Amino acid sequence: MSPPDLAPTEPILAARGITKRFPGVLALDHVDLEIQAGEIHAVLGQNGAGKTTLMNILFGLLQPDEGALYLREQRIRFRSPHDALARGIGMVHQTRRLVSAHTVLENIALGHPRTRGFLNLRSTRLEVEALGNRYGFTVPLGARVWQLSEGERQWVEILKALYRGAEILILDEPTAALTPPEVKTLLAGLQTLVRDHGVTVLLVTHKLPIVMAVSHRVTVLRSGRVVARLRTADAAEESLVQHMIGRDIAFRTMNRSAEMGRPLLQVEQLSAFNDKGLLALRGVSFSLREGEVLGVAGVTGNGQEELAQVLAGLRPAASGRVRLDGRDVTRLSPLQRWRMGVGYIPAERIEVASIATFSLVENTALNYHFDPAFIRRGLLDNAGLEQLTQRIVTTYNVKAPSQYARAQHLSGGNLQKLILGRVLSRNPRLLIAHLPTQGLDVEAAAFVRATLVEATAEGAAVLLISEDLDEILSLSDWVAPIYEGRFGAIIPRAEAGAETVGAMMAGVGMKEAGVR
């Protein structure tokens, strides 16, 4: 693939001196961004670097406090996405912006200027089909969006933007929820769009391999500032990482002593239904010893949530058995399991693991209110809870204005540290950690991982459920790729290669084995 003109030509879209403040935060600080026509331009940065804010400004969802946008060197103002769409800028958001109860066709037609007055879905269908054929991809137009896979939904959004006449396509973290094969298809499709159809793509991501694979040029953002602007061909991965995180953090395998203790947990043929009443977990078996880490690797929605919830006692098992210390705990309540030493870190930090409007102390109390040590004459022992919270805040380095700050005002990393501290200070023997580092910045994630490793050194068994293959491979003793509610295999870490596990996460290898 030949990169477009290297000589600086007129940018098709430019943002100059963009500054955006949110209460207490300078999200963007005089950011300049120039995109050439017909290129894939990557915007790279960590969570919280300001990427999404910048894209929302380019798409008219937010207004900059300072600075201006230029389209083909014409100064423009977008008061709403409507203006951006009218000027040929389309955006595919990180979280899907589709109406899941409507059909694909209705979603594509929504907001199109041609849908003024009566809807003519038949002619829309023909036009969209023609468009799909031209660009070489198809999506089931009559299906309802909730029936589609995440990869298909993404194509619906891309097709929708193209149908609106988008020449510049902004994609915000497009690979976040996709399986490896879906990522491949997406990237190949984007390259075709750029090469054969002259579309310009602005790709926002924190994933380096994607930047290296498809982009022509890259702009690196850190803490709301542009720290580098490079041609991808000239960029070395290491230097991009340094730009992105500001210093050298090498990703290394955690060193752990491999002493395994007594058998602790046995899970036999465990199955469970999801909220829609479908069998989401289909006969999973494994056992864990004290001090061991089992890494369950999979793309979200393959039964991980149900596995974690069944083990924590939050969801009934449809069949199968869970034994802790040889005792059948399948039907015990979450509280009874807590008392037996089961600790659970839910994936939804703010929705399930904590209560947003409660203070740190109250959130800590969520795991202790039943503990006789914190009850005095029938009332909660506030002084004791305060001391405990203080201990957690200090030990786990939680940055918070005060113990009585609300959980919702903590950053994701600090809240996760609090939750981790709260669970670990009960010295659980089994720890279920579901997406423990999701959405955290590199430092907080490293802290969480190191803490998990420490817990195993103290003898806790850890069930680590994650989408991040590197995380799984660096922490686990055993790796279990999960796909459609089944483990592909349970592989010792030494034998688990990223390729094999990645393929199994995508369900490759499993169909060959005759599983569904």
Added chain:
Amino acid sequence: MWELVARSLEASTIFLFAALGELIDQRSGVLNVGLEGLMLFGGTAAFITAQTTGSHALGFLAGLTLGGLLGLGHGFFSITLRGDQVVSGMGLWILSFGLTTYLGSPYTGPLGLGRIPSLWGLSPFFPLGVALVAITWLLLFRTGLGLAIRSAGENPAAAEASGIPVTSIRFLCVALGGMLAGLSGATYTLSYNPVWNYNFLMGWGFVSLALVFFSMWNPWILLAGASLFGIMWQLSLSPELILPGVLSRYVWRTVPFAITIPILCIISTPWFRTRWGLAKPEALGRPYAKG
């Protein structure tokens, strides 16, 4: 017998107008539990205007206008200020109860105008209601605006990202909903029962609200439901016509609610949702913040 049916259908029309407006409201994501209040205000304004000017037409106009304005007021609280929609709706109802009693009491008594002409004993509002059902259905399911309305009620963020002005759409819907509620109240005080008394509705608005949930947000089912509820309601006034001495009118009057509750239970089950899809607008009752 025909008289009873015609009278039932006229009662249905009052449910139908109000519920149709609420249905449009709710399809765009705004819940207005103060429907009864809007009807009380609309009915009272229509009654006073008609009595003062001697014109039915001006009375209806007054009902429509006041209903629309109150709908916009509810919109201001729930859309612009992003307040709690239930609180705002309940506030409207309590306000209407007090204010219409205060303002209307000098007018207590019959309207004193001629009856609105009927077609073979049937109120002309019933065919109008059927036509409005058809128009609403066309609007919601066959036009771009309807797609925008439904999307605003399902996923306002998706609608906004598609270039739909969610705030304007919702305001349009609360205004339409308010006007229809006003029309419903006016139909009550000018045609169905042209006598003003304080709190003359005694729950018609709440039945209409229940009816929207009963209809699963579909105008045609709403029409069927309104007819059914109209007959129930009429029977509650004179149960001795059909089943003499079986049940008192107060028991009959609970029937619409008694039917609605099991239906609500059924449509909220996981089974129903997986089998028939989600009936309830996903974003109903939730304020929308841009960005």
